[in-house]
Amino acid sequence: MKFPYSETVLEHFRHPRNVGKIEDADGKSMEGSPACGDMVAVYIRVDSNTNTLSDIKFESYGCASNIATGSIITELAKGKTLDEAKKITWKEASEALGGLPKIKTHCSVLAIEGLRSAIQSYEERHGLVKERTPTTVEIVRKRLKKVMNPITGLDLVRTNLVKDIKLRDDGNVRVVVDLPANHQFASAMREEIMEKIEPLWDVKKVIVEFTE
Amino acid sequence: MPERRIYLDNAAATRLDEQVLEAMKPYFFDTYAVATSEFAYTQGIEAREALDEARGTLAKALGANPEEFIFTSGSTESSNMAMKGVALALGKKKGKHIIVSKIEDFPVLHSARALERQSFQITYLDVDNEGFVNLDKLKDSISDETILVSIQHANQEIGTIQDIISIGHVCREKGVLFHTDATHTFTRIPLDVEKIPVDLVTVSAHTIHGPKGIGGLYIRKGTQIAKWMDGGFQEFDLRAGLENIAGAVGFAKAVELVTPAENEQLQAIRDHAINRILAEIPDTTLNGHRWKRLPQNVNISFHFVEGESITLHLDMHGFAVSTGSACFSRSLQGSHVIYGIGGDHERAHGSIRITLGRYNTMEEVDAVVQTLAEVVKELRDISPLGKEER
Numbered sequence: 001m002k003f004p005y006s007e008t009v010l011e012h013f014r015h016p017r018n019v020g021k022i023e024d025a026d027g028k029s030m031e032g033s034p035a036c037g038d039m040v041a042v043y044i045r046v047d048s049n050t051n052t053l054s055d056i057k058f059e060s061y062g063c064a065s066n067i068a069t070g071s072i073i074t075e076l077a078k079g080k081t082l083d084e085a086k087k088i089t090w091k092e093a094s095e096a097l098g099g100l101p102k103i104k105t106h107c108s109v110l111a112i113e114g115l116r117s118a119i120q121s122y123e124e125r126h127g128l129v130k131e132r133t134p135t136t137v138e139i140v141r142k143r144l145k146k147v148m149n150p151i152t153g154l155d156l157v158r159t160n161l162v163k164d165i166k167l168r169d170d171g172n173v174r175v176v177v178d179l180p181a182n183h184q185f186a187s188a189m190r191e192e193i194m195e196k197i198e199p200l201w202d203v204k205k206v207i208v209e210f211t212e
Numbered sequence: 213m214p215e216r217r218i219y220l221d222n223a224a225a226t227r228l229d230e231q232v233l234e235a236m237k238p239y240f241f242d243t244y245a246v247a248t249s250e251f252a253y254t255q256g257i258e259a260r261e262a263l264d265e266a267r268g269t270l271a272k273a274l275g276a277n278p279e280e281f282i283f284t285s286g287s288t289e290s291s292n293m294a295m296k297g298v299a300l301a302l303g304k305k306k307g308k309h310i311i312v313s314k315i316e317d318f319p320v321l322h323s324a325r326a327l328e329r330q331s332f333q334i335t336y337l338d339v340d341n342e343g344f345v346n347l348d349k350l351k352d353s354i355s356d357e358t359i360l361v362s363i364q365h366a367n368q369e370i371g372t373i374q375d376i377i378s379i380g381h382v383c384r385e386k387g388v389l390f391h392t393d394a395t396h397t398f399t400r401i402p403l404d405v406e407k408i409p410v411d412l413v414t415v416s417a418h419t420i421h422g423p424k425g426i427g428g429l430y431i432r433k434g435t436q437i438a439k440w441m442d443g444g445f446q447e448f449d450l451r452a453g454l455e456n457i458a459g460a461v462g463f464a465k466a467v468e469l470v471t472p473a474e475n476e477q478l479q480a481i482r483d484h485a486i487n488r489i490l491a492e493i494p495d496t497t498l499n500g501h502r503w504k505r506l507p508q509n510v511n512i513s514f515h516f517v518e519g520e521s522i523t524l525h526l527d528m529h530g531f532a533v534s535t536g537s538a539c540f541s542r543s544l545q546g547s548h549v550i551y552g553i554g555g556d557h558e559r560a561h562g563s564i565r566i567t568l569g570r571y572n573t574m575e576e577v578d579a580v581v582q583t584l585a586e587v588v589k590e591l592r593d594i595s596p597l598g599k600e601e602r
Contacts, residue, residue, distance in 0.1 A: 003524065013524065019594045030596065034558040037518055037538040037546065041596035059596035063520035063539040067594065107539065182325065188538070188545055 005064060006098030013064040018074035020057045027122030031114040033195065038062035038107045040070050042114040044077075046122055052081050058114070062107055065100050069108035072096050073115050082119050088112065106148040106192070113146065135200045137165045140173060143196045150185050156193075163211060171204030173197055180212035214530025218576045221532050222419070222508060222569035223368055223396060228462075229421040229570065235465040236423065239458035247446075247455050259457050266457075266464035273467050274413060274430050275404035282447040283460050286427035287395040287416035291319035291362075293429055293440065293451065294391040294412040298360045299327050300438035302389075307357030311335045313345050315552040317368045319414075320393055324362070333357070341554045342501045343372030347382060354386045365394040365403060365413075369536060369549040369565055370500030371509030373401060380409035389435060395419055395427075396506055399470040400478075411435045417459070421570055422466030426459030478568050479507035485566060485577045486510055493585050495598065499550060499563055510566040511536075513550070513559045514584075516598030517591040522564055525587040531580050536563040558597070 003010070022028075022043035032039040039062060045055035056077050058070040072093050077085040090112050094100045100108050122128075133139075144162055145155045156162050156177070164176040175193055179186060190208040197206045219227065239262060247263045248256025264278070271281040284290045299310065312324045314336045324334045335353045337345055345363055354361070361383050366373040376392050383390035391412035394403055398415040405413065412435065416427035431437060431450070443452025482505075490496055495515040514522065519535025526533055536547025538561060546560030555563075566580065592598065 003527075010528075013521075014528070016594055034556070034561065034597070037557065037561045039596055059594055061516065061595045061597050062518050063537070064524050066518075067521065104539075182329070 003064075004101045005068075006100075008096075008098040009064065009068040009100065012068035012071040012097065016058075016060070016067055016071040018057050018071065018078070019059065021059065022055060022057050025118075027118040027120075027125070029114050029117030029121055031117060032062070032110045034061070038066045038110055040066065040110045040114040042070075042073075042111070042118040044118045044122060046082065050081070051083075052079060053077050053085055054079075056115075058111070060111075062110070063104070065104035066107040066110060068097055069093050069100070069111040070114070073111050077115055082122070086116055086119055088115065102152060102154075103150050105154075106150070109146060109148065132201055135167065135173075135202050137167060139200070140165050140167070140175070140197060143200070144175070144193065146196055147189065147192045150188065156189070171202055172207065173200075173203050173205070174207045174209065176209045176211060178211050181210040183210070186210055214528065217530050217532065218572075218580065219532045220566045220568065220572065220576075220580060221534050222572075223565065223567035224534060225418055225424065226421045226569045227571055228423060229466065229469055231469060232422055232462045232465045236458040236462040239461055243457070247457060259455075262461055263455055263457050266460040269464035269467060270415070270428055270460075271430075273399060274415070275406040276430050277433065279448060280405075280433055281428055281430050282451050283455065283463075284427045284429055284451060285425055285456070286418065287317075287393065287414050288319040288427075290414035290416070290427050290429040291317075291391075291393055292323050294414060294437070295320060295323035295327065295360070295362060296440055297437035297450075298389055298391070298412075298435075299330075299332060300440060301436040302359040303332065305436075306359050307355075308332045309335070309355060309357040309359065311337060311350065311353050311358060311361045311363075313337045313339055313363050313374075313552075315339055315343055315367055315369075315549045316362065316364055317393060317395065320362050320364070320391075321548075337363075339372075339552055342504075343367050343370050343549070343553050344501075345374055345379065347375070347378055350379065351382055351386075354382070354388055358386070358388050360389045360391060362391040362393070365392045365397040366401065366506050366509075367500065367549060368396055369547060369563075370511045370553065371396075371505035372500045373397070373504050373506065376403075376410060377408050383411075384409040396509075399467055400475055400507055405430060405432065412437075417463040417466050420466045420470055423459050423462045426456050426463045428463070474570060475507050478572075481568055481572060481574055481577050482507055482510055484574060485581060486512070488578075488581045489584065492581065493588055497559065499553065499555070499559075506567075508568040510568075511563060513555070513563040514588050515558065515562055516595045517588055518561050519564060521591050522562075522584070522587055525590070526580070526583060529583045529587075531583060533580070534565045534567075535561075536565070537561040 025043040026046040027044045041059040047054040163178040166174040245255035247260040271278045393414045411432040413430035499511040519537030520539035538546045550560035
């Protein structure tokens with residue numbers, strides 16, 4: 001096998017664990033979209049006495065790293081408390097899989113987000129979340145940390161590619177990326193940035209610009 | 213590990229034919245001299261004769277004169293030369309407008325973008341949902357400023373064959389040069405420059421069981437094109453650089469080895485594959501036209517699943533195919549061709565391209581269809597998409 005995937009990734013890809021839906025799940029989420037080529041659905045069953053994940057299942061529309069990460073997080077999260085499960089990181093999932101290629105970070109990070117969102121949906125339904133806060137530059141920056149720079153596999157913020165973030169009162173968000181507009185990954189990054197920022201409740205429009 | 217490997221990505225590269233290698237060998241070990249003028253030494257003159265003979269074979273295959281055919285390093289260089297050579301020659305003299313289709317392969321598309329950055333205006337023509345350029349739209353796009361139209365003979369991904377005769381006539385009437393990228397049609401579909409009003413044609417050896425690193429550009433006599441690879445006076449002083457004689461000889465041999473019977477056989481296997489997949493696997497869409505397509509091309513989208521997962525599973529079973537999925541591409545973007553024919557993201561990410569060559573058999577195609585059906589079913593079982601529809 002000549003792929004840049006570890007044996008563990010390939011094993012989970014071939015035989016994904018905990019696949020499927022949970023009917024009447026206590027919490028569920030759907031992350032990603034067909035646009036970015038990857039989607040993960042996560043379903044959880046919560047034991048309300050112990051606040052632990054008694055069951056977890058996932059579905060995936062995506063590439064091998066997406067499927068394998070979905071599979072491994074169900075194994076990592078099952079039986080854990082909600083607070084423990086929320087803290088599972090991409091790094092832990094990646095290590096459990098024997099490493100993931102940098103360029104595939106984006107596809108695999110989705111499953112982690114899916115798990116957190118499913119728990120969040122459970123918490124929202126049970127009145128466990130705080131009030132909605134207005135979007136700030138810091139909140140936008142935090143979300144941009146989930147957009148990966150495919151060149152390094154690290155996020156845009158960490159690799160200093162976010163040159164400027166501007167918020168206007170009318171709900172427009174302008175993000176300037178320090179790359180030429182004709183860069184190999186420019187279009188892919190624009191789509192991903194929009195996908196991460198647009199869902200913020202008070203954001204009306206996202207404008208992504210490049211420095212050259 | 214799979215017992216055998218079956219290669220079904222012949223649009224990307226092909227296995228070299230042994231007869232091609234045999235024809236090339238003497239030019240590595242005996243006649244390895246540079247092609248000299250007729251007044252130099254024997255080996256150089258022999259090399260020159262071999263190059264001339266190969267050029268004659270290539271020109272004849274296109275219905276051209278030998279002095280209208282120059283060798284290049286492949287179709288990327290040929291298309292770059294056609295686009296940038298014409299732009300250099302006519303940009304200042306006549307105008308700065310160039311027309312290409314939206315679904316051109318990257319050498320033409322990215323040459324257009326590079327010229328755009330050099331203040332040329334580019335029209336990217338839409339295509340219909342089967343990939344055809346609209347002739348009226350083409351006519352309307354041509355202005356006094358237009359210097360070149362570049363529309364491919366057939367598409368690299370979905371195999372759609374353009375009506376280049378009509379396109380050529382439109383260009384001729386309007387007095388505009390016409391380049392066609394024939395990388396995937398050369399020797400598979402007739403292209404006679406005596407009958408088709410085309411001025412520049414890109415061809416390559418790598419798609420027809422010839423060596424990589426050799427291609428050519430047909431340049432109709434009198435076409436205004438500037439030299440942009442500077443150096444010596446090779447290739448009628450249009451393209452500098454030491455001639456790749458072994459490559460040229462191999463290219464000529466590869467052309468001679470393609471027969472009409474082989475093209476018919478490819479088409480029969482293609483039709484068998486398309487018919488079986490569409491009939492036996494639900495929720496599939498054929499990309500491109502049913503029969504106005506390359507005899508060696510199959511491209512089908514499998515809904516609700518992602519292409520990289522399909523190709524990885526197929527590889528584990530020993531099959532090599534390609535996909536228009538973003539995950540598979542170096543730019544992380546879905547196929548611009550599938551988007552160009554109005555396909556959505558899901559159709560692009562779920563598209564699988566099978567391209568046939570001389571060494572593929574009906575039995576191999578039956579095997580890949582069987583495995584495809586199993587793999588697609590498995591992936592659909594774990595997909596969150598399409599559950600209501602099924």
